[in-house]
Amino acid sequence: MLEIKSLRKNFKSGTEALKGVDLKINKGEFVSILGPSGSGKTTLLRSINGLENIDNGEIFLDNKKIDRIYLPEVQKKTGMIFQEFNLVNNLSTINNVLTGLLNSSSKFLSMFYLFTREQKLEALQSLETVDLLDKAYSRADELSGGQRQRVGIARAIIKKPLLLLADEPVASLDPKASNLIMSLLKKINKEFNITILCNLHQIELATQYSDRIVGLLDGAITFDESTQNINKANINEIYK
Template sequence: MAKIIIKDIGKRYANGFEALKGVSAEIAAGSFTVILGPSGAGKSTLLRTINGLETATAGTIQIGEQVVTQNNLREVRSQVGMVFQHFNLVDRLSVMTNVLTGRLSHRSWLGSLLYLFRRTDLDLAHDALIRVGLTDKAWNRADKLSGGQQQRVGIARALAQQPRVILADEPVASLDPVASEEIMGLLREICTRDGITVVVNLHQVELAKRFADRIIGLNDGLVVYDGPASGLDSATLSRIYSRNGDQVDEQLETMLAYA
């Protein structure tokens, strides 16, 4: 497990758009944190700065004792598993091979290039597939699976890294309610059982309330709420989901009040 310290993170893109405006937070080791906010609030940008997929233009990210820099990205990413909205699997490869790609950061450059894996890698991949309930699909092509099953492969790939942190960027956005529930339950179980620090970007308020230890609400690149899920009352949700300083419309506010 690892603590994450986010200190005054800013991100301005080349076109001048400021996605993050001095975001700070400390995420406890072994905790389950959900980041909520409307589209364009900066949720994905923040998650991607944590493992160096985006380079912050201001501030620092620290994972455990290590500050993330351009010089240590390979080492950082070996400790941080990533779960993506659209799965990011190689469709033509088997489920097992996709899970094994989680071990590439632990192999040499040549071994990574040639997909050379050791017996220990195979054992870790097999154990990860057991955790997500897909051992019977190990040698199926990834594109033959349902969306929920493909996301389970993505989680198994992250587990195969033996990470200290798992970041999940909208992991249930393209899934039906039943699969969404299963994926969130699986991530919560991994956090609780393995002590892995889990940070999830979500739009689904009801899932955030049920699964998160803590909620960070982002709006327009700023933290507008940081606290327990129990604090997500109508006023707080209105603040998180307002646009350009205006209150959310009556229909959305009603929905949020009953989420």
């Protein structure tokens, strides 16, 4: 469902963040990208949904090449989850979830939080999926880190994406909350058949929750294996 060919991204600073990445993800797969800080994980995810302009290569979603014209549709089909949650603190949980329905062209509406009854019901359903209905009307800054990330997930799934891009979704959480968030992603992956591409630092979490692990080092893929085939040498390669 996602195919990346010879992707290159250079930053103006001179950094070659991605040096020709090829990656194919099948529908319904849960793939983790494992790599040290600065290896290009975030840049890779941001290139897929157009948050970064790419310098070279091609990306296909559902066999269609992503270009300026297809990008808005790609953004509708793609949800994103962030390390720092990116919630609006002074808004209620439900309004944060509803912002997941907005695209850049409806920013105007977002100023007034004018949503239909149907959309509010969808937001409540998303909150139910992440088991946070009881906090629907709490302010986002009254929630714990794990709860905030659950809101982040609800915001990403409200638009029923085909693909979920998670950029180190558990980096700010303790082990217990991390496992809860990863299980939730796995549940969403299985129940809704949403394909997941997840950047991680932790080998254990990648091994426990993903079908396939891709190693990234200095902007290049070093291994791409199904989880059961990952060995110590693969890991040592990226964390030497």
